[in-house]
Amino acid sequence: MTDLLIHDAIVVTVNHGNQILERGSIRVTDGTISSVEPTEPADRAAAAEHVIDASGKVVIPGLIDAHRHTDFALVQGLFSELDGDELLKEAFALYHTAEPTLGDSFFDAAWRLACLRQLTHGVTTVNAMDFTPELGAEAIGESGLRGVIGPELADFLDPASADEQLTAARRFIETHHDTYDGRVTASIAPGGEAGCSRELWEGVAELRADYPDLRLHTHLYDAAEGDTMAAGSGADDPLDLLDRYGLLDERTLLTHLLHADRGDARRVAESGAHVLHCPTVYSYFRAGARAWFPLPALREFGANVVIGLDDPFWFDSWDLIQEAKHARLLSNFEYGAQQWSSYELLRMLTIDAARALGLDDQVGSLEPGKRADLVVVDIDTPRHRPYSNLPSVLMNTVTAGDIETVVVDGEVLMQERSVESMDVERVHAAATRERDRLQARTGWETSLAGSTPPDRSILRRVSARPLLRAVKQYGRGVVNRHLW
Ligand SMILES: [Zn+2]
Structure with missing residues (x-):
């Protein structure tokens, strides 16, 4: 039984031959990649617990x-x-x-x-x-x-x-x-x-x-x-x-x-x-x-x-x-x-x-037998099309913001930019609370205009730096607790 099936993807395997499949399917069972092959029409209707249609998108190792x-x-x-x-x-x-x-x-x-x-x-x-x-x-x-x-x-x-x-x-x-x-x-x-x-x-x-x-x-x-x-x-x-x-x-x-x-x-x-x-x-x-x-x-x-x-x-x-x-x-x-x-x-x-890291028998490429750690990169956008030389696009044009889906050990942790494996609100709330404590204990202040070291800081004593002037100019009232 296939747990995860990704079809119609441009698969950059990063295997020994640096093979790229123009339209490929990846099957995952129990967290392990079972096959990486050209997509067959039957793949689009195949049964799997989780199916990702990656038409026009690129899959690379995590x-x-x-x-x-x-x-x-x-x-x-x-x-x-x-x-x-x-x-x-x-x-x-x-x-x-x-x-x-x-x-x-x-x-x-x-x-x-x-x-x-x-x-x-x-x-x-x-x-x-x-x-x-x-x-x-x-x-x-x-x-x-x-x-x-x-x-x-x-x-x-x-x-x-x-x-x-x-x-x-x-x-x-x-x-x-x-x-x-x-x-x-x-x-x-x-x-x-x-x-x-x-x-x-x-x-x-x-x-x-x-x-x-x-x-x-x-x-x-x-x-x-x-x-x-x-x-x-x-x-x-x-x-x-x-x-x-x-x-x-x-x-x-x-x-x-x-x-x-x-x-x-x-x-x-x-x-x-x-x-x-x-x-x-x-x-x-x-x-x-x-x-x-x-x-x-x-x-x-x-x-x-x-x-x-x-x-x-x-x-x-x-x-x-x-x-x-x-x-x-x-x-x-x-x-x-x-x-x-x-x-x-x-x-x-x-x-x-x-x-x-000594993990190359487990991860690092998309090959049968390896654990399924992979990301889906969306380059099917006006910002990227048309393109050739995919390795150059991936390393010169793409940014992390183009990554829409993340899979580790066969589990989908983020799908189409929605984080599935973490409570995002809770993480943000804890970070904001602790960041406030950090500022209270150390005297650092932050605002949309920049950051201000505490009065006892060496920087404050020696010279007024441009970052301090920026804070004065915009005032310190614009502290947004979600924007550091
Ligand atoms: Zn270091």
């Missing part, structure tokens, strides 16, 4: 956000007009004020809103690194999405000791790994060479030995001082640090690598580790010294490079397709045109990301 943080999703809109140095100061100040006092209700609302954002943007799987992983596992699981969640370990940032954090991480793995029918899994997520002590790295190595099937997810070379930080843990450089603890192999995910050089790129590729690239956050804020990751060398040596949004709430965009476009534009700007083809970008958002 998108995979390969690197994201979630805890502070409710700060969206506060930092968008800051530069990199201001962002870091304000974010740390706010997080320090907010984290001890806001409690689980704040972070739960953040995770629920993030799930809603993720779902409505067609991101079926996220690879997250957060300080509230239990809330994340529950939110991801209950919303029907798929997620790999790592408790972020960083004893230089978090007041808990290395031992306490490692014990909590072990408990998280034991309790939450492989739950919700396997949609929620765990990773081991040390923050990186800048945030972790030697003691913590030793504990991470023990965790890795005890849970060899889990991914090791970390930041590396995101600051120019990487070598110095690694030296503090007795290593020559950040890659050597991982290597010494037996943490550098094909189960390792390295985020950023902004300050890595050609030699580092070769070592990454030879180890089989995967590279998680987040272009928007760095180009938006230009934080720190200008540097870009060594893409040509990584590609020359054969490393798997995939894409993540990192902190989408800092720059107000949850659109992974736009993120891929930024990756292309910024890499072309740095290294010359044609760093990636459109189809390569699509593979990075789907099958290559699934491979990085």
Whole structure:
């Protein structure tokens, strides 16, 4: 018996042959794709529990956000007009004020809103690194999405000791790994060479030995001082640090690598580790010294490079397709045109990301035997017709707003833009309530005109910035509680 039948779709399979069916049918039974074949006239009258007529529309595998943080999703809109140095100061100040006092209700609302954002943007799987992983596992699981969640370990940032954090991480793995029918899994997520002590790295190595099937997810070379930080843990450089603890192999995910050089790129590729690239956050804020990751060398040596949004709430965009476009534009700007083809970008958002997460036997392409994670993209509109070169349309023209239906594990979570698996009103109400608490506790104010840091903020003391003038000009009376 077929549970879900999609017919007359343009099916972009992202299989080995990059096959595109001009008019195809996808059958799903018990959450698994049973067939992907050209549509037969009989398909249009076939019996199935759920039938989607996708005439003129495109079906692609669900998108995979390969690197994201979630805890502070409710700060969206506060930092968008800051530069990199201001962002870091304000974010740390706010997080320090907010984290001890806001409690689980704040972070739960953040995770629920993030799930809603993720779902409505067609991101079926996220690879997250957060300080509230239990809330994340529950939110991801209950919303029907798929997620790999790592408790972020960083004893230089978090007041808990290395031992306490490692014990909590072990408990998280034991309790939450492989739950919700396997949609929620765990990773081991040390923050990186800048945030972790030697003691913590030793504990991470023990965790890795005890849970060899889990991914090791970390930041590396995101600051120019990487070598110095690694030296503090007795290593020559950040890659050597991982290597010494037996943490550098094909189960390792390295985020950023902004300050890595050609030699580092070769070592990454030879180890089989995967590279998680987040272009928007760095180009938006230009934080720190200008540097870009060594893409040509990584590609020359054969490393798997995939894409993540990192902190989408800092720059107000949850659109992974736009993120891929930024990756292309910024890499072309740095290294010359044609760093990636459109189809390569699509593979990075789907099958290559699934491979990085060790999920490519389950998701990432539309093939019989895989779990049914897919999205329907509506390009049967005056805005898109007529078209050719579908991969280019998908990666250059389409935005997340064109995604109308989302399926995970064979379940329809959003149909024709109506969210089925979450109580949207409840998510919005909780987010608004907690956002009000955030503003009351920290002194940040927001209005339609922009955001205003609290009086004690470094920004307020040093200079009146344009964002403050905008608020004065329009007045603060136009606060709309549903528009951040
Ligand atoms: Zn990150």
